[in-house]
Amino acid sequence: MNFKEKESELFFHTYKRLPLEVDRGEGCYLYTTDGKKYLDMFSGLAVNALGYAHPAVIKAVDEQVRKYTHLSNFFIQQPQLQLAERLLSLSGFDKIFFSNSGTEAIEGTIKLVRKWGKKHNKKIIFGMSNGFSGRTMGALSLMDKEKYRDGYEPFLPNFGSIEFNSVDDLNKKVDENTAAVFLEFIQGEGGIVGVTREFIDALKLLCEKFGFLIVADEIQSGIGRTGKLFGFQHFGITPDIITVAKPIGGGLPVGAIIGSKKVADVWTYGVHGTTFGGNPVACAAGIATIDTVMNEEFLKNVNDNTTYFVSRMEEFRIKFPVIKEVRVYGYMIGIDLTIESADIVDQMLQKGVLVNSTAVSVIRILPPLIAGKQQFDEMLTVLHEVLSSQIVV
Numbered sequence: 001m002n003f004k005e006k007e008s009e010l011f012f013h014t015y016k017r018l019p020l021e022v023d024r025g026e027g028c029y030l031y032t033t034d035g036k037k038y039l040d041m042f043s044g045l046a047v048n049a050l051g052y053a054h055p056a057v058i059k060a061v062d063e064q065v066r067k068y069t070h071l072s073n074f075f076i077q078q079p080q081l082q083l084a085e086r087l088l089s090l091s092g093f094d095k096i097f098f099s100n101s102g103t104e105a106i107e108g109t110i111k112l113v114r115k116w117g118k119k120h121n122k123k124i125i126f127g128m129s130n131g132f133s134g135r136t137m138g139a140l141s142l143m144d145k146e147k148y149r150d151g152y153e154p155f156l157p158n159f160g161s162i163e164f165n166s167v168d169d170l171n172k173k174v175d176e177n178t179a180a181v182f183l184e185f186i187q188g189e190g191g192i193v194g195v196t197r198e199f200i201d202a203l204k205l206l207c208e209k210f211g212f213l214i215v216a217d218e219i220q221s222g223i224g225r226t227g228k229l230f231g232f233q234h235f236g237i238t239p240d241i242i243t244v245a246k247p248i249g250g251g252l253p254v255g256a257i258i259g260s261k262k263v264a265d266v267w268t269y270g271v272h273g274t275t276f277g278g279n280p281v282a283c284a285a286g287i288a289t290i291d292t293v294m295n296e297e298f299l300k301n302v303n304d305n306t307t308y309f310v311s312r313m314e315e316f317r318i319k320f321p322v323i324k325e326v327r328v329y330g331y332m333i334g335i336d337l338t339i340e341s342a343d344i345v346d347q348m349l350q351k352g353v354l355v356n357s358t359a360v361s362v363i364r365i366l367p368p369l370i371a372g373k374q375q376f377d378e379m380l381t382v383l384h385e386v387l388s389s390q391i392v393v
C-alpha cells in the first residue's frame with residue numbers, strides 16, 4: 001500500500017490531498033521523499049509567513065520546549081504575555097484572548113458579541129456573502145456558501161448574511177437590532193476580493209447611527225500579509241474586534257481575539273476559556289515571527305516585491321486573454337481566469353510550483369512573506385509555460 005492509499009483507508013475523506021510526500025522544508029521550498037524540490041507559493045495557506053525552518057522560529061521553539069511545553073491557563077505564562085503585549089501595542093487595542101485556531105477565535109468572538117449585545121439589546125449578527133469564517137457551527141452560521149453549510153442545518157439563530165460590497169443590501173438589513181457585522185476586508189477563500197470604498201463608507205455611517213460592533217477577520221490577511229499589520233488598515237476604518245490566527249503561531253496552532261475598549265469589560269472570570277489556547281511554544285514561535293515581520297525593512301521588501309509582481313503581470317494580462325483580472329493586496333494575490341483554475345494549478349504543481357485554486361476560477365497565491373523577486377520570477381516562468389500550453393490546446 002502506498003502512502004496515498006494508506007491515507008485514504010485511514011482518514012475520513014475530508015481533504016483532497018496533494019500527491020506529494022514531503023520530507024522537509026527550507027525557506028520557500030519543500031523537498032519530497034522522491035528527491036524533488038517544490039517552490040511553495042501558498043505557504044500552508046498563509047500560515048508559514050517566515051517559510052520553513054526559519055532560524056528565529058527554531059531558536060524560539062527550542063528554548064521554550066526546554067522550559068515548558070504546556071502549563072494550562074491557570075498559570076500566567078511569559079510567552080503569552082509577550083505575544084499579547086506585541087499584538088496589543090502594534091494594534092493599539094485593549095484586550096486579548098488566545099485560542100487554538102481561526103475558527104475558534106471566530107466562535108469566541110460570537111460569544112463575546114452575544115454577551116455585549118445582551119447588554120445593549122442587540123441580537124442580530126451579520127456575515128458577508130462569499131465569506132469564509134471556519135468550520136465550527138458558529139463560523140458556518142456567519143457564512144452563506146452551500147459548499148460548506150449543506151447538511152449541517154440548523155444553524156445558530158439571529159444570524160444573517162449581507163451581500164459583500166452591496167451598499168443596498170447593507171442599508172436594507174442593518175438596523176438598531178444589529179449586534180455585529182463580521183467581514184474579511186479582503187476575502188481570501190472567496191477569491192481575493194477586496195471591500196469597496198463605498199461599502200466601507202456606508203458601513204461607517206450605519207455604525208455611527210446604530211452603534212453595532214465591526215469585527216475584522218484578519219485570520220488570513222493579518223500580520224504583514226498585505227504589506228501592513230492588518231488588511232483593514234488599507235481601508236481607513238478601525239474595527240471594534242480583530243480575529244487573527246494562521247501566522248501568529250509561527251507555524252504552530254494559535255489564534256486570538258483582540259478587542260477594543262468598547263468590549264474590554266464584557267467577559268468576566270470563567271465565562272470563556274480553553275485548555276490549549278495560547279500554548280507557550282506556539283506563542284514563542286509567534287513572537288519570533290512578529291518580531292521578524294513587523295520591521296520596516298521586512299515590510300518594505302513585501303511592498304517592493306508586490307510592485308514588481310504587479311508590473312510583471314501587465315505583460316501576462318496582455319498576452320493571455322484567459323486572465324480576466326489580477327487582484328493584488330500585498331502577498332494576497334488572486335489571478336481570476338475565464339476558465340477553472342484547478343487544472344492550471346495542477347499543471348504548475350507538475351512543474352514544481354505550489355499555488356492554490358479557490359472560488360472555481362481563481363489561482364490564489366499566498367507566498368511566504370520571505371519570498372523575493374527570485375521566487376516570483378520562478379513562479380511566473382512556470383505560469384507562463386502553463387498558460388502558453390493552454391493557448392495551444
Ligand SMILES: Cc1ncc(COP(=O)(O)O)c(C=O)c1O
Nearest residue numbers: 101102103132133134188219220
Ligand atoms: C478569513 C478566515 N477566517 C477564518 C478561517 C478559519 O481558520 P482555521 O482554519 O484556523 O479554523 C480561515 C481559514 O482559512 C480564514 O481564511
